[in-house]
Amino acid sequence: GAVVSQHPSWVICKSGTSVKIECRSLDFQATTMFWYRQFPKQSLMLMATSNEGSKATYEQGVEKDKFLINHASLTLSTLTVTSAHPEDSSFYICSARDTAGASGTYEQYFGPGTRLTVT
Amino acid sequence: AQKITQTQPGMFVQEKEAVTLDCTYDTSDPSYGLFWYKQPSSGEMIFLIYQGSYDQQNATEGRYSLNFQKARKSANLVISASQLGDSAMYFCAMTSRQMGKLIFGQGTELSVKP
Numbered sequence: 001g002a003v004v005s006q007h008p009s010w011v012i013c014k015s016g017t018s019v020k021i022e023c024r025s026l027d028f029q030a031t032t033m034f035w036y037r038q039f040p041k042q043s044l045m046l047m048a049t050s051n052e053g054s055k056a057t058y059e060q061g062v063e064k065d066k067f068l069i070n071h072a073s074l075t076l077s078t079l080t081v082t083s084a085h086p087e088d089s090s091f092y093i094c095s096a097r098d099t100a101g102a103s104g105t106y107e108q109y110f111g112p113g114t115r116l117t118v119t
Numbered sequence: 120a121q122k123i124t125q126t127q128p129g130m131f132v133q134e135k136e137a138v139t140l141d142c143t144y145d146t147s148d149p150s151y152g153l154f155w156y157k158q159p160s161s162g163e164m165i166f167l168i169y170q171g172s173y174d175q176q177n178a179t180e181g182r183y184s185l186n187f188q189k190a191r192k193s194a195n196l197v198i199s200a201s202q203l204g205d206s207a208m209y210f211c212a213m214t215s216r217q218m219g220k221l222i223f224g225q226g227t228e229l230s231v232k233p
Contacts, residue, residue: 034220043210043223044164091162095221107154108214108221110164 003027004096006111013084013118020080021114023094029074030096034108035067038091050077084118091115121146123213125224132201133232139186140196140227142211151215153194155185158208158226167209170194198229206231 003026013019023033031052036044048069049057056069066088068080077096081088092115095108122145132138144153151172157165170178170185178185186195198205211224 032219038162041228043226046220046222049220093162093164095164107152107166107169110156110166113162113164115162 002098002109004094004109004111006092006094006114008114009112010115011117013116015085015118016083018080018082019084019116020078021092021094021116023077023079023096023111025075025096025098025109028096028098028109030077030098031074033071033077033094033096035069035077035079036093036095038093038113040091044093047079081116084116086118089116089118121148121213121215121218121222123211123222123224125211125227127227128225129228129230131230131232132198134203135200137197137199138201138229140198140209140211140229142194142196142224144192144194144211144213146213146215146217148215148217151213151218153185153187154212154214154221155183155194155196156210156212157205158210160207164210168196201231203231203233205229 005024007022033050035047038044047062050069050071052071058064071077093113094111097108124143153170155167168178168180168183168185170187177187182199184197208226210226212221214221
């Protein structure tokens with residue numbers, strides 16, 4: 001149980017185009033999902049917290065107009081990188097928290113990640 | 120402020136030996152959780168072990184154990200009987216009731232030598 005999928009697993013796009021990444025919780029409902037970005041040999045940096053049915057909460061320094069997040073259902077959150085540039089090339093990982101998880105447990109379940117390359 | 124620190128960028132260990140990966144944290148929230156994740160070159164985050172702030176005993180999961188020293192605010196990961204497949208990045212992470220989100224340490228790259 002507790003599987004999170006991401007699609008696509010990798011994508012190459014041209015500079016100036018937009019790319020959408022999907023994050024799905026396959027066997028549980030997730031009121032809250034998280035989006036992380038990771039550069040090579042570095043740690044995961046939280047970009048935003050996505051809440052079903054409401055606006056995402058972005059971390060300081062993350063451009064909300066560039067990284068659009070939509071959490072339209074309890075099993076799906078999407079991250080759209082708008083007008084992508086080479087510096088947006090990175091590994092994007094989502095995670096989801098089980099809404100029905102026992103109180104006091106904080107575990108998040110991670111997707112396999114999406115490798116974005118902008119040329 | 121909430122903070123989590125891993126001071127070992129890279130570690131080497133001989134196959135079949137034990138290794139300890141260090142992690143210290145700082146939080147004012149009395150209710151928090153500590154995690155260790157393994158990230159192989161494929162990029163997936165593999166959950167290894169969890170320790171809650173109110174847990175009386177150190178967490179163990181197979182070859183993984185967490186040396187939780189609350190007063191010192193440390194949560195070191197011990198891997199016993201290292202295997203070649205243990206070579207990967209290891210991340211310590213923390214969340215709290217106050218924070219509601221997971222923050223990660225800088226990571227430690229573990230290399231297991233045959």
